[in-house]
Amino acid sequence: MRRTPLLLLAALAALLGSLLVAPAAHAAPGHTTRYETIPGEGGTPLRAFVIRPTGRGPGPHPLLVLPTSWGMNNLEYVGAAWRMAHESGYVVVSYTSRGFWDSGGEIGVAGPTDVADARRVIDWAVRNAGGDPDRVGMAGISYGAGISLLTAAADRRVRAVTAMSGWADLAASLYPNRTVGFQAVEMLMGLGHLTGRPGPELRQAEVDYRAGNFDKVLPIAPERSASTKVDQINANRPAVMIAHAWQDGIFPPSQLVDFYNRLTGPKRIMLTPGDHATPELFGAAGFPNEIWESTGRWFDHHLRGVDNGVDREKPVQLKPANGGGWRGYPSWAAATARNSTFYLTRPTTSWTSPQVTGSLAGAASTGWTHRINTGWDTAANSGTIMVSGMLQGFFNIPTGVWMPQVNRSDAAVWWGPDQESATTVNGAPRLHTTVTPSAADTTLYAYLYDVGAVGGGALITHKPFTLRGAKPDVAQTIDIDLEPVTWDVPAGHRLVLVVDTVDPRYLGTSQRGETVTFGSPAGNPSWLRVPTA
Known part of the structure; x- marks a missing residue:
């Protein structure tokens, strides 16, 4: 008879245990x-x-x-x-x-x-x-x-x-x-x-x-x-x-x-x-x-x-800076394998271009020089940190410029041809050129723009480059790798390269009253290489 209460107590203990333990376990x-x-x-x-x-x-x-x-x-x-x-x-x-x-x-x-x-x-x-x-x-x-x-x-x-x-x-x-x-x-x-x-x-x-x-x-x-x-x-x-x-x-x-x-x-x-x-x-x-x-x-x-x-x-995932979805590549080399090379020509004026402007041409152009003043700001610049990039990222509002406003006395400008079809800048463009500074220290800013039919430009990428301790009036060859980017250029637009000497984002060395001369010597032409997708 005593076994019944013991069995009941054991069953009750098991039930209480299950009530206490099961919720924690599950x-x-x-x-x-x-x-x-x-x-x-x-x-x-x-x-x-x-x-x-x-x-x-x-x-x-x-x-x-x-x-x-x-x-x-x-x-x-x-x-x-x-x-x-x-x-x-x-x-x-x-x-x-x-x-x-x-x-x-x-x-x-x-x-x-x-x-x-x-x-x-x-x-x-x-x-x-x-x-x-x-x-x-x-x-x-x-x-x-x-x-x-x-x-x-x-x-x-x-x-x-x-x-x-x-x-x-x-x-x-x-x-x-x-x-x-x-x-x-x-x-x-x-x-x-x-x-x-x-x-x-x-x-x-x-x-x-x-x-x-x-x-x-x-x-x-x-x-x-x-x-x-x-x-x-x-x-x-x-x-x-x-x-x-x-x-x-x-x-x-x-x-x-x-x-x-x-x-x-x-x-x-x-x-x-x-x-x-x-x-x-x-x-x-x-x-x-x-x-x-x-x-x-x-x-x-x-x-x-x-x-x-x-x-x-694919481990390399790139989203275009001016809108669009992710694009995958097996490597950075695969993403940037294709290149288009444009050669810089002498900046001149013409009936179609009253301002001094050069071209981004398909064949080498040598034997020319072109001088600009240093230390003066122009309409071309890289924008303001934490503002310009946010506008681009959240609202697709680029850092813009109207090309006719860029003072050609203080900036060198080269226009590319109209794009017959849409293309994509995919990687880091490189500028190769010869410069002759009049001073030991000079800062250059290279900008690449996507420009529409009426001259409005959207900044694709840029990069500063400072010459320190250079020999004044002595030519030297420089290479400027602009920042990498993925940017879709619509058909009918053109790439435009601008180089000037002042940008508020940076602490440059260029001074007013000095100059820098761009050139394209025989055997060493100036060019812009643009990776494309």
């Missing part, structure tokens, strides 16, 4: 969020949001570490982090980089302490948040992208990276062809003072910059550039995805294309219209976004082993 996936202080290098406190998945078992779970952008705090990625934790089961740590906001220390400009901080965050998340040391990914925008790439070179645990609007070569970004990116440098320094505490390297860099000694700033760049650490990255073999905007006014895309081509592990590059950080901006907040969706698929495949096909897609 709970819908979710996430929790905690605000933590993580000890960085040397014990420096780093403030972080730590998002952990729930309803997915005890773990460990794949880990994503997200260093913040320059001037931003750890709220930057929380929306995306919630989605990744909730939908895919990642432990995500979004932390404020040292020297900014409520994290400790001073701004290290992505130096060794910043890389060490990222490694300490990985250590902490593995020990305290259920992160899997064998499935670690890093992602970031701008400053966070640079730190992520540098950490992947230093730490074998980082198996996948997505670098959005970042840099690989700091000097080539802020000092392209020995020309100071004035608007970019001023914005970065101002934001650093406003939101953080500059460290000794940044303080000294500002002193040298204000004194006009930008060359003294350059020694800090190699250690902070993933381009100098490609061998380490290739040895570690993380899967690297790069996402960038064609019109990025702080870190132009050419230096990242060069870096991408040197990677030997799994890789992907996505180039799209917009300015610095704008293509992925809303995705960081958790809104639907192509770049962040590709980032999620990238991590799902390389960290979670999901067979989602991302490894079978």
Whole structure:
């Protein structure tokens, strides 16, 4: 008789156990969020949001570490982090980089302490948040992208990276062809003072910059550039995805294309219209976004082993800067294999062209020279960072010019033929020419425009080039690689090359009262080579 109560008690206990345990075992996936202080290098406190998945078992779970952008705090990625934790089961740590906001220390400009901080965050998340040391990914925008790439070179645990609007070569970004990116440098320094505490390297860099000694700033760049650490990255073999905007006014895309081509592990590059950080901006907040969706698929495949096909897609994905969908290529070389070469002719006037203008011709033209004044601005320019690129990216409003307004005394202009059919500029155009400056230091700006029937031009791409310490009145040959782009040129339009000597985006060296003479010597004609698709 005593067995009946015991059996009833056992059955009741089993029922209660099932009621208590079953919901936890079958709970819908979710996430929790905690605000933590993580000890960085040397014990420096780093403030972080730590998002952990729930309803997915005890773990460990794949880990994503997200260093913040320059001037931003750890709220930057929380929306995306919630989605990744909730939908895919990642432990995500979004932390404020040292020297900014409520994290400790001073701004290290992505130096060794910043890389060490990222490694300490990985250590902490593995020990305290259920992160899997064998499935670690890093992602970031701008400053966070640079730190992520540098950490992947230093730490074998980082198996996948997505670098959005970042840099690989700091000097080539802020000092392209020995020309100071004035608007970019001023914005970065101002934001650093406003939101953080500059460290000794940044303080000294500002002193040298204000004194006009930008060359003294350059020694800090190699250690902070993933381009100098490609061998380490290739040895570690993380899967690297790069996402960038064609019109990025702080870190132009050419230096990242060069870096991408040197990677030997799994890789992907996505180039799209917009300015610095704008293509992925809303995705960081958790809104639907192509770049962040590709980032999620990238991590799902390389960290979670999901067979989602991302490894079978063409790794070079290009979206035209003036509108259109993604176009895939197996390599950068395949995307830019075709070229059209135009030869520069002597700028002259004619009854059809009352202004002094040259042609972009199909045959070499030599034996001519053409002189312009330096130090005077013209209607041709590259626009304003964080404004012009956003207008192009969000509204397809290009940086424009009306060609008759370009003063031919202060700019050299060459018109191409009307396009009989639509064509696509696909890659980095190259200008090869001979110049004779009247001064030791002269800055040139090369612009390539898409010009319609009435002379209205849309800027396709551009690039500065500074001659420093040149011998006055001595001719020299130069090559200017303009920034890469994908741009669809409609039938009936023409390509127009403009070269002048002042652009408000940059801190040039050209002075008024001086000149520069373009030429095309026999045996060395001047030309413009345009990659086409």
